[in-house]
Amino acid sequence: MRFLTAGESHGQCLTAIIEGLPAGLILDIDRINEEMARRQQGYGRGGRMQIEKDKVEILSGVRFGMTLGSPVTLAITNRDWENWTERMAVSGPPRGIPVTAPRPGHADLTGVLKYDREDVRDILERASARETAARVAVGAVAKQLLAAIGSQVTSHVVNIGGVGIQNTRPDFASIAKRREKSVVGCIDAKAEQDMKAAIDAAKEQGDSLGGTIEVLADAVIPGLGSHVHWDRRLDTRLAAAMMSIPAIKGVEFGAGFAYAALPGSKAHDEIYHDPGSGYCRSTNLAGGIEGGMSNGETIVIRAVMKPIPTLMKPLQSVDIANHQPISASTERSDVCAVPAAAVVGEAMTAIVLGQALLEKFSSDCMTDLLAAIEQYQNRLSQA
Ligand SMILES: Cc1cc2nc3c(=O)[nH]c(=O)nc-3n(C[C@H](O)[C@H](O)[C@H](O)COP(=O)(O)O)c2cc1C
């Protein structure tokens, strides 16, 4: 399974094409749209989210609610486009005032130099994390593939601007229930209040905040990924997928960076065997991956998001039209998008797990996929 996305932030729409889904996967569009709505929420989002009401249209590859095995096309209309038809016109002379004050921390300056553009908008339109709406749509499809075999992905926000649940590692089951009530995606009511206060203070000061998210994937079939080559390792692929989310700057699995201070005797998960349920571990420091393969325990990924680059109290920059000092441009912006990034992190995790699943059990249709998985699981249960 592979996918591409297209679309500018203020263009007509975002599109994704997914290729390689097995035929016979039941797709519930309401569940896809629930994921789209989750990504739009979160305390600290800017004015754009008041305009958009992201809904996915399926344009190909699905008939009567089931995949056909042909490419699936997903489209999301940008409601804001009608305010940008002149400035985003695909033909005619340039219109609108060019953006010439690149924002430190965004793609602006490096993008205009690399692509030889005179208007930063030519870069920021595609660099914008608006594109992650298309990824969440693809991820929602991948989640439905995983759900068909009993796997689930969830997430929560660990901290924002340095406040949050610093040392808690909740289990999968407790998260889904507890984060529903939260506007920052946090599972702890006190931490939630602290995070909201930090976001309010940042907004007041014309500043922005980042934070840490945790994504968990439960009931993942053991043996996805491989130890045999660097680019087949599941952790390689999950790390790359998480790092592909705009503003994500670090990723860890399981104990992650805490391994640096642990002796080997306290760093690994001891192995047991139960005649009824097979091999198991009573701890999960590895975060569900050993030797580049899922080991059947919950996959636990943490990722850190840097603070949003667009600041209402802007940083110093240089005008690309005349090289004079200038304050960086101040577009309408989020103050904090960590909760949204958590939903995108779930989507990227589901996509990679879906891909790894279809590589291990390559199948044209769900019937063959489920049969292959059952045979594999039977073998494992007797090992
Ligand atoms: C969901 C989400 C929303 C974002 N919203 C904004 C925003 O409103 N303004 C902004 O300047 N950056 C925003 N960002 C971050 C930028 O897209 C990102 O910093 C930029 O593309 C540069 O990429 P880099 O930070 O990975 O270097 C957002 C990121 C995500 C994941």
Ligand SMILES: C=C(O[C@@H]1CC(C(=O)O)=C[C@@H](OP(=O)(O)O)[C@H]1O)C(=O)O
């Ligand atoms: C549109 C989304 O996020 C955008 C990401 C973003 C950026 O620079 O990354 C800048 C802002 O866009 P705008 O300039 O239209 O206000 C955010 O709103 C979205 O998440 O759907």
